[in-house]
Amino acid sequence: MLSAMEHLFTIFLIVCIASSAMGATTIFNVMNYGAVGNGRTDDSQAFSRAWTAACQAQTSSSIPTVYIPQKRTFFLSPLQFSGPCKSSRIYFLVSGNLIAPIKTAWSGNHFDSWLLFYGIDGLVMKGKGVIDGRGSSWWPPKPCFNDPAHGMIFRRCNGLRLDGFTKINGPGTHILIMACNDALVSNLRIIAPGDSPNTDAINIASSKGVQIRNSFIATGIIIHVGDDCIAITAGSSDISVSGITCGPGHGISIGSLGSGGSDVVENVRVRNCTLKGTITGVRIKTLQGGKGYARNISFEGIKFIAVDNPIQIEQFYCPLKVNCQNDTSSAVAISDVLFSTISGTSIAENVINLSCSQSVGCTNIRLDRVYITSTVPGKKVYANCFNAHGKATRTKPAIKCLQP
Numbered sequence: 312m313l314s315a316m317e318h319l320f321t322i323f324l325i326v327c328i329a330s331s332a333m334g335a336t337t338i339f340n341v342m343n344y345g346a347v348g349n350g351r352t353d354d355s356q357a358f359s360r361a362w363t364a365a366c367q368a369q370t371s372s373s374i375p376t377v378y379i380p381q382k383r384t385f386f387l388s389p390l391q392f393s394g395p396c397k398s399s400r401i402y403f404l405v406s407g408n409l410i411a412p413i414k415t416a417w418s419g420n421h422f423d424s425w426l427l428f429y430g431i432d433g434l435v436m437k438g439k440g441v442i443d444g445r446g447s448s449w450w451p452p453k454p455c456f457n458d459p460a461h462g463m464i465f466r467r468c469n470g471l472r473l474d475g476f477t478k479i480n481g482p483g484t485h486i487l488i489m490a491c492n493d494a495l496v497s498n499l500r501i502i503a504p505g506d507s508p509n510t511d512a513i514n515i516a517s518s519k520g521v522q523i524r525n526s527f528i529a530t531g532i533i534i535h536v537g538d539d540c541i542a543i544t545a546g547s548s549d550i551s552v553s554g555i556t557c558g559p560g561h562g563i564s565i566g567s568l569g570s571g572g573s574d575v576v577e578n579v580r581v582r583n584c585t586l587k588g589t590i591t592g593v594r595i596k597t598l599q600g601g602k603g604y605a606r607n608i609s610f611e612g613i614k615f616i617a618v619d620n621p622i623q624i625e626q627f628y629c630p631l632k633v634n635c636q637n638d639t640s641s642a643v644a645i646s647d648v649l650f651s652t653i654s655g656t657s658i659a660e661n662v663i664n665l666s667c668s669q670s671v672g673c674t675n676i677r678l679d680r681v682y683i684t685s686t687v688p689g690k691k692v693y694a695n696c697f698n699a700h701g702k703a704t705r706t707k708p709a710i711k712c713l714q715p
Contacts, residue, residue, distance in 0.1 A: 335373035336402065339365040340380060348383030350410060355388045366396035366431075374400050379440060381406035388412055389424070389460075394431035394468075401431065405438035405476050414448035414482070417460070424461040425482065428468055437474040449482035450507050461487050465494075474498050484511040485530075491518045499526040503538075511539045512560070517546030525554040530561070539564045540589070545574035545603070552580070558587035562618070564594050565608060567628050568643045569601020579608045586655075587616040593653075594623035595645055599668070600638030606646045615655025617686050622650055624676070624699065626668040642668035646675050648701075653681045660685070663694035663710060676701030678710065 339361045342348065346357035358377075365375035375398050379385060387409055411425045425444055428434060444462040462481035465471055471494040478485045478501045485501050488494055496513065503510040512528040515521050528540040540557035542564045543550050552563060563581055568574040574597075586592050593610040615621045626642055629635035645667065662683040667673035676699050684707075685692050696712040703713040 336376045337365075337368060337370050337373045338376050338378050339368075340378045341385070342380060346385060348380070348385050348407065350384035350386055350408075352386060353388055354385045355390050358385070358387060358390060362392050365401060366392075366394060366398075368397060370398055374398060374402055376402040376404050378404045379407045379409070379438070381440070383407040385409050386412070387426070389417060389426075391427040391429060392431065393429045394434075396431060396433075398433070400433035400435065400470075403434065403436040405436060405440035405442065408441045408443065410443045411445045411462075411482070413445055424464040424487070426463045428463070428465045430467045432468065433470045434465070434468050435472040435474070436476070437472070438476050441477045441479060443479050444481040444485070446480040446482040446503065446507065446510065463487070464489060466490055469493055471495070476500075477502070479503065480507070481510050484514045486512065487514045487516065488518050488521060489516045492520050494518065494521045495524070496522065497524040497526065501526065501528045501530070503530045508538065511542050513540070514542045514544060515547050515550060516544045518550075519547070520549045521547070522551045523553075523555065527556045529557075529559055538590075540586075542566070543576055543579055544568070545571050545576065547579075548575075548577045550579045552584065553582050555584040556587070557584065558589045558616075560589050562586055562589045562591040562593060563610075564591070564596060565605055566594075566596040567598055568596070568603060568605060569598035572602065574601060574603040574643060576605045577607050581610045581613070583612040585614045585616065586618050586621075589618050590620065591623060592618045592621035593650070594620070594625060595648065596623070596625045596628040597643040597645070597668075598628055599626070599635075600641055601643045602641050604644040604646065606644070606648075608647070609649040609651065610653065611649070611651045613650075613653045613655075615653070615657060615683065618655065618657050619659050620661070620664065621655065621657050621659075621683055622653070622663045622681070624648070624665045624667060624673055626673075627666055639669045642671035644671050645673040648673070648676050650678045650681055652679075654683065656684055656686045657692060658686050660690070660692055661695050662692045662708065663696075665694075665696035665699035665710070665712070667696075667698040669698060672698035672700055674700050676713065678703040678706045678713065680704075681706040683708070
């Protein structure tokens with residue numbers, strides 16, 4: 312346990328660091344609102360009181376900061392932090408660790424997430440703490456496609472900033488960014504065991520202007536169950552992903568699209584990422600019979616290391632391969648997609664698969680300087696395509712359906 316002097320010194324350091332990075336701050340330490348921090352006592356109400364005080368603080372000359380102190384572990388039941396707050400910016404400084412209850416302890420709570428941040432503009436969550444969703448109790452012995460509760464949801468949080476912390480063992484999706492504008496995610500570590508189902512790391516939905524940078528992600532690799540390192544889903548635009556190390560997991564995906572009426576994704580750039588040992592690499596996935604479009608998407612500077620299915624456009628996506636729909640009456644239109652400066656190795660023979668809809672073919676698909684080989688020296692690899700149209704230059708293996 313920290314002595315009084317050590318405690319005061321820690322607070323002093325936090326204030327100094329926070330002040331240098333973001334100007335003057337007003338600290339709301341959860342310990343001062345009744346938190347215990349022993350990893351067993353439920354500290355949810357203390358966190359709620361600290362949040363309410365910070366959110367309602369009149370601090371025109373300083374930034375309210377909820378402080379979770381280091382060297383302590385805080386047990387939190389499902390909890391919602393809501394805005395709007397009186398300050399235009401508010402900090403959630405995670406120096407200590409947070410842990411969730413196991414699944415059976417959620418009974419009676421009608422939450423689809425463990426920690427929900429709703430309607431908070433200017434929210435900054437940062438620190439070196441570990442946020443543990445204790446998801447193993449949610450992971451069934453046999454994979455199912457129905458998502459369990461999300462670990463953390465940020466909904467309608469414009470100007471969101473997430474930085475520095477580690478997120479582990481999500482019950483389902485680790486972090487869902489929904490209906491947010493102008494979000495920056497950087498320097499995170501997101502980890503779940505390889506046999507964990509439905510543990511997408513970061514899911515972006517109905518959001519605009521989201522940047523994800525310089526993060527390490529390792530999630531589940533169970534086939535047919537969603538475990539994308541990053542998934543960019545319907546209603547999202549102006550998305551930038553860079554400097555991501557992904558693996559294991561299901562790679563970086565656009566979609567799946569086509570299940571929600573008219574689904575739209577546009578203006579996405581994925582660059583300078585490394586994928587190692589993932590089930591898929593970079594892909595766009597849509598369901599048959601859907602409507603909408605995915606366009607202006609680029610994957611550049613990607614490095615594959617022993618990846619299965621490195622490059623995919625899959626318009627016949629059916630995750631469980633059971634009761635798959637056969638509907639060619641409509642499709643999500645895919646156009647203006649660039650794969651450039653991509654290299655590496657694959658454990659599969661089919662390393663490029665462009666499988667487009669019979670009714671709405673993919674248009675302006677371009678590949679340039681794409682070189683993928685087998686992990687087995689001398690073993691041949693090939694590309695497959697159906698109703699895809701565009702151009703491939705300096706690409707091996709060759710793609711016969713695209714112009715050279």
